[in-house]
Amino acid sequence: MNLRWIQRFDGNSIITSYDIEYKNKSDTWDHKYTTRNISPTNNQANIVELHPACVYSIRMYSFNKIGRSQPSKELTISTEEAQPDGPPMDVILQPMTSQSIRVTWRAPRKELQNGVIRGYQIGYRENGPGSNGQYSIVEMKATGDSEVYTLDNLKKFAQYGVVVQAFNRAGTGPSSTEINATTLEDGKTGGREGGREGECKRERERRAGLVMGGDSYSACNHYYLFV
Incomplete structure (x- = not known):
């Protein structure tokens, strides 16, 4: 100035x-x-x-x-707004059906927003053989500190990588680290959550299964999500 x-x-x-x-x-x-x-x-x-x-x-x-x-x-x-300096936080993927994945996340850290967050761009791509590696982009308006969006019309029982970016009036900020989830097999609903929280949730379920006489488990220390 x-x-x-x-x-x-x-x-x-x-x-x-x-x-x-x-x-x-x-x-x-x-x-x-x-x-x-x-x-x-x-x-x-x-x-x-x-x-x-x-x-x-x-x-x-x-x-x-x-x-x-x-x-x-x-x-x-x-001072004028500037594009966000931080990515969305705590991105989690949850397969919902054989053709849909729910994405949840939180807004970037307040001191890195550099203005009012107006919305988000969600990029997703198939990570299987024959895929071109290019992201398809969908956009949504911001509604609050926590957000949710469901990707649909996906391929059945296929792995997808997802990133999220926030934008304000000045531009688009950095993307979250890509995380992956696989759509369900045909005919199934519900699903497994992606990211550290989902992995640890499954670990707790495996531990519970061990207590009840289920299968053995491996410690939840091999998966980290950086956003």
Whole structure:
């Protein structure tokens, strides 16, 4: 952001420098940032590293050989949105039928949204022999912190990879890590959840089966989901 000013009165002593202070509007001045010792020959300065889609308060001081002036009148400015810096979190896949998979996720971390999340793009592709590796994209509006979308008209008993991206007015953010799920065999419903939560849920079921005399199990420590 570029800030310009006019020096109205120098206190009958030559101005030696300026300081600019700025903060989030909701904070007190105890949490300010300061740009110090700006040359008196300048009447403008660039304030950098402001966070997108935030409201800031700004004030200035001038200095001469006697000391520091009173602060200027506070100026309130709003920064523009930027595309999200973080991916959607906690993406989970759950096969529902032989041709559909339910996708659930949470919004990106608040400090990485860089504005108001308007919606999501869900990319999915078949990961089997003969597939072209290209994602098909569907788009939906954001409804809250937790979202759900059902992919349908998929191939029966086929594995699909899914990624999710959030977007705001400024653009689209990074995608979540691809996770996989397989549609059910024909005639079956319900399904197995994809991702770490689903894998651990199945592990708990295997442990329960062991207690009741079921099959042996392997520890749930080989699958990690990074989003």
